[in-house]
Amino acid sequence: MLTIFYIFAVLSVLGALGVLFLRKPIHCALSLVGTFFCLGAIYVMLNAEFVAVIQVLVYAGAIMVLFLFVLMLLSSKDSEQYVNKWSVGKILAGLLSLGVFIQIAGLFTANELQLGSKGEYPLEVVEEVGSITLIGRLLFTDYILSFEIIAILLLVAVIGAVVIAKRRFQ
Amino acid sequence: MSQIWLVPAFPLLGFILNGFLGKRFGTRFVTFVGPLAVGMAFAQSLILFFQMLEAEGNVLNEHLYTWIASGNFEAGINFTVDQLSGLYLLIITGVGFLIHVYSVGYMKGESGYYRFFAYLNLFVFFMLLLVLGDNFLLMFVGWEGVGLCSYLLIGYYFEKDSAAEAAKKAFLFNRVGDFGVLSAVLLIFLSFGSIEFATVNAEASTRLEFGGPLVTAITLLLFLGATGKSAQIPLFVWLPDAMEGPTPVSALIHAATMVTAGLYMVARLSHLFVLAPFTMNVIAVVGATTAILAATIAITQTDIKRVLAYSTVSQLGYMFLAMGVGAFGAGVFHVMTHAFFKALLFLGSGSVILAIHHEQDMRKMGALKNKLPITYVTMLLGTLAISGIPFFSGFFSKDEILWKAFSSPFGSPWLWGIGFLTAGMTAFYMFRMIYLTFHGDSRVDSHVTEHVRESPLSMTLPLMILAALAVIGGFFGVPHVFHVIPNGIEVYFHDFFAEIPAGHGNVSTEWTLMILSVIFAFFAWFMASRLYHSGFEIASGLRSKWEWAYQLSLNKWYVDELYNSIIIQPGRLLSTHLLWGLFDQNVIDRAVNTTGAVARSVGNTIRPFQNGLIQNYALIFTLGTFLILWYMT
């Protein structure tokens, strides 16, 4: 079990690095899709099957496809120079990111991580009732308001996208 | 319950109605509302007056609203009607009402008719506030308010430069006095912890040391305010210029009411003033000096209103003389009689002026007594009153003052002497005015002569009423020596004013002095008639011998020029060169400009940070996150 996890972890990191370093944007997009798949696998290993499926369907399937479409529409010749020019800003960026990483890692590996109160859905309950059932139940009872707001948000996003991207009739 | 607030409320309502609706609703509306407002106030004042006489301690109090309550300082809008304010109420509203009626006739046809009555009502409101207030704050509101209305009314003909200048002059000199009043109020608050009159009067002798520097300072400052408001030396120069306003204004404000505000204040705080003998002397001397100074100027003036203006200053000097020697009751009595005959004289002069088409110069008058009979008779009665002819009102009040000036422990024969001379001069110039205006040959412009006719009833009726009051008003305060009827003034004011030690002098001295002044008055009348019964010729012949005196008198002793060179020009130089040139330009402008320059340069330095490059912004985000995480762990 653990080894599978490490494989997928390494793969996802590789994919992320691909986004960072690959030259052509299409390549970056495809590499990101790979990362999403790996993350989905890790979700499955964490007993969050529904989230994994949603991740692949929505993220990898819909959002990345959208990215690819836009990339194809806006093919542009100027691929930028990135790693070759070592400027002060880039060094600073690298150092800072390293610093933040160390800090977050320090936070995450601290010993007080388990201090939060335990919830009511241990593994057995989830496996017995089914995670979809549980999610559905919670969504439609405790979190119904957020759910409705999300729906409106999606509506707004759709309308907004159409309005913004429309060609103006001259 | 006594509804004291009604008294000022009526004129205030009149002001609001006239001011805001008068222009729309026209002359009839204003004519109805203006005098009626004051008339209702007069009616209520009468009711309150009689209530006050019945009331315990002769005082009615009414608490309306606590204006300021902060820490231990409390000042409320409280009204008090006692002997002093009750009398003043009647004078203000009664004479005010008559003047309002008169103004209906006098201001007929003027544009801005509604504005006039609005301001006049407002003035009455503020004056009532002044006398009804039971603490310094409310009195000061009224004090400032009448100053303001005086400014508005003097500058009524605001298109005339001279009127606007006169209005400004009046207001500025008032302001100098106000500084005195405010400083005094501060000192009083510090000493007493309260600014209510009742408290101050009651505790004055216990809290303040007799003749000490504090009480002297307070009273001197208060007197400074009084000189500003009541036109004494050194702040009297605004009153003659104030004749630029319409004649009813001169009658109401500068004869009967506003100028008596200073006297009201001194009378109200009599317990305070008797603790400061130095101030009392100052008041008496200033009053006497002003009286004689103004009288000397009045002798040569040719504008009929100027004569009356200087006469007012002179009579006010008398009243302060009375206050200064501790004869507070006599001073207030003279306020009352003066209100009657001076208002009468001003209104009468207005009648004359209107009849000869707004001509005020006596060199263009004469022989009017047949054409303006009612005006003539009433003005003659007023002149008799002011000259101290026996049994008219002025005789009783003036005589009382002169006797007290002689006999009081604060007085002296010198003060009596000055007062005596002034009385004679008063008779002289007043009768001069009568002769020049009404007797002799007519010097009126020919094209005007045909149209001269007596004024309408709206103007003559108040004249007649005031004349009656000027004649019989004196019997209210007949001095003891006559042994006929008790001295109404003393009975009325029985324990109100502060006690002063008994004076010296006996009954025979009093009779002697009285007979002397009567003789002198008749003598002055005689001289005036000899010199002026046929116009200016005889007098002009005399003039060449005394040219220097004549010039001095005609030019008001050059006081205005003196002030100009001592105060105004140096002030102007100081302002231009020092305050503006040095301080304003160099210090303040420089500070402001430097601040602006600093802001600009800082902005120039920081601005390039916003270069629009999003990735730079992202970099800063990360930096911020780093710092925050560092700080938290």
Added chain:
Amino acid sequence: MIPIEHILLLSALLFIIGVLGVMLRRNVIVIFMSIELMLNAVNLSFVTFARSLDSMTGVIFIFFIIVVAAAEAVVGLSIILSIFRTRKTLNIDEFNLLKW
């Protein structure tokens, strides 16, 4: 089973790579993709915590994050489309009208 710290470290690593991507890449769309990467890293850590604390709240939250990410991607891309029409470039250094 799987040590929590490792997953969290993975999440942090992915997040940092996303941040680097935002700061270093010039192509606007790639920057967007880096932002999506950051969101996913956060999703991972949410799931981890949900599992370790026996709570479903984390999972629900992921739901919302995904929806919001989708909406944001949609709108963002349409904005880029719109800008591309005038500027004809996807280089982010050209989008600097917000300067002083």
